[in-house]
Amino acid sequence: MTTGAISLREVSKTYGRRIPAVNRVSLDIDPGEFLVLLGPSGCGKSTLLRLIAGLESTTSGEVWLDGQPAGDLPPAARNIAMVFQSSALYPAMTGAQNIGFPLRLDRMTDAESRPRVDWAAQLLGVTELLGRRPGQMSGGERQRVAIGRAVVRAPSAFLLDEPLSSLDAKLRNQLRVEIARLTRELGTTTVYVTHDQSEAMSLGDRVAVLRDGVLQQADTPRELYRMPANVFVAAFVGVPRINLLAGTVLAPLDGSIFVDLGRQRLPLPHPLPPDHQLLRIQQHRPLLIGVRAEDVRIAGPERAGPHEVALRGVVEQVEYQGHETLVHLGIGAQPAVVPALEAPRFMPRARRTAPNGALQTTLARWYGRREEPDAPPPPVPARPVGDLVVRAEAGMNPLVGDRMPVLLNTRRLFVFDDQGRRLCPAPAGGAQLFG
Numbered sequence: 197m198t199t200g201a202i203s204l205r206e207v208s209k210t211y212g213r214r215i216p217a218v219n220r221v222s223l224d225i226d227p228g229e230f231l232v233l234l235g236p237s238g239c240g241k242s243t244l245l246r247l248i249a250g251l252e253s254t255t256s257g258e259v260w261l262d263g264q265p266a267g268d269l270p271p272a273a274r275n276i277a278m279v280f281q282s283s284a285l286y287p288a289m290t291g292a293q294n295i296g297f298p299l300r301l302d303r304m305t306d307a308e309s310r311p312r313v314d315w316a317a318q319l320l321g322v323t324e325l326l327g328r329r330p331g332q333m334s335g336g337e338r339q340r341v342a343i344g345r346a347v348v349r350a351p352s353a354f355l356l357d358e359p360l361s362s363l364d365a366k367l368r369n370q371l372r373v374e375i376a377r378l379t380r381e382l383g384t385t386t387v388y389v390t391h392d393q394s395e396a397m398s399l400g401d402r403v404a405v406l407r408d409g410v411l412q413q414a415d416t417p418r419e420l421y422r423m424p425a426n427v428f429v430a431a432f433v434g435v436p437r438i439n440l441l442a443g444t445v446l447a448p449l450d451g452s453i454f455v456d457l458g459r460q461r462l463p464l465p466h467p468l469p470p471d472h473q474l475l476r477i478q479q480h481r482p483l484l485i486g487v488r489a490e491d492v493r494i495a496g497p498e499r500a501g502p503h504e505v506a507l508r509g510v511v512e513q514v515e516y517q518g519h520e521t522l523v524h525l526g527i528g529a530q531p532a533v534v535p536a537l538e539a540p541r542f543m544p545r546a547r548r549t550a551p552n553g554a555l556q557t558t559l560a561r562w563y564g565r566r567e568e569p570d571a572p573p574p575p576v577p578a579r580p581v582g583d584l585v586v587r588a589e590a591g592m593n594p595l596v597g598d599r600m601p602v603l604l605n606t607r608r609l610f611v612f613d614d615q616g617r618r619l620c621p622a623p624a625g626g627a628q629l630f631g
């Protein structure tokens with residue numbers, strides 16, 4: 197069996213007698229790969245990182261490092277360096293002493309370690325901080341020094357646990373670019389934990405998405421976006437979030453096939469593409485239709501494309517973003533609620549429109565939050581938001597209340613079953629459809 201630089205084999209971790217924080221995760225991380233662990237808070241990312249570092253022991257399963265079972269190897273023997281969200285530097289030490297600390301643990305003298313400290317400082321652009329103490333550094337500078345301390349011993353792997361989340365947005369973006377450059381230059385295997393999908397997508401060679409301790413999908417950012425394995429991954433990856441509409445497939449005897457969205461029908465191509473054939477046998481079942489904002493466009497005077505179908509919409513909200521405008525349209529559909537991922541403003545409308553009860557219960561279970569049947573309804577927002585978010589050119593200036601026909605690319609539809617699994621595109625035909 198081939199093994200990566202870091203291999204997780206059916207790794208589980210349960211604290212006490214609770215549900216597992218990490219549940220049978222298997223993953224091979226290649227030498228030099230930058231792998232991101234992505235998922236919402238509490239999904240087990242940090243626990244998995246600590247299991248790799250040896251700071252926790254597995255309840256079952258094995259961690260292998262460089263082709264060897266790590267077993268009970270203590271953290272110090274694993275030649276792994278960790279950086280945390282707010283890395284604790286030693287306040288009484290200078291930047292140089294902090295960076296050189298791992299080398300001192302290796303019994304190097306200051307004179308011996310100095311060239312490596314200088315090298316690491318140069319790599320991180322913190323040479324001018326070598327003489328300063330942490331109290332005289334900004335948050336970003338402290339985090340750079342902490343990364344320098346991780347780099348200095350040339351470990352076989354870096355484990356980074358939300359290293360940027362305590363920084364402001366500008367610094368976060370800057371350091372993110374630097375981390376990408378640094379790890380590429382060093383070629384060191386890196387596992388990076390974040391709950392921020394844009395950080396994950398921009399940094400990872402591959403991104404492993406976790407939910408409730410279970411690995412959902414590990415793939416390149418491109419594949420995660422193009423072929424999400426389930427509705428959770430589809431909804432977690434991508435901004436704006438994928439449009440998710442509750443619908444039912446109907447195929448009357450006249451040979452047509454469409455999705456009933458409530459007040460409108462979405463005609464499907466005839467014949468159905470090979471990777472959407474499964475839809476025929478899903479008739480009358482509650483399904484989730486996923487469509488990304490870029491696969492819907494506001495209809496113009498030109499003819500619709502061969503795979504485009506028209507829907508009627510009314511503008512309910514407009515988000516001006518500078519380079520583009522996001523238009524929220526009401527199309528009379530039932531927006532699917534994805535509780536753990538939902539911004540609160542999306543919730544009340546979904547409740548008001550009382551979408552398919554069974555589907556919502558399943559989704560609530562899927563996303564770990566139970567909706568109490570007797571719970572008081574959340575407050576109705578002052579401004580309702582639409583069912584469908586569409587990307588429009590920045591020059592467009594639609595007004596709330598405008599009627600706006602849209603064209604939806606039916607070749608780009610995702611269909612998920614009521615368990616959240618992707619039905620279409622079916623795995624085998626996916627590549628050709630989206631090629």
Ligand code: ADP
Nearest residue numbers: 211216217235236237238239240241242243244
């Ligand atoms: P994440 O890093 O994705 O936010 P964690 O790995 O920190 O998630 O936590 C996963 C789950 O395990 C959570 O439910 C958390 O409460 C639980 N957990 C983590 N560490 C401990 C611990 N030391 N003792 C008990 N429960 C823990």
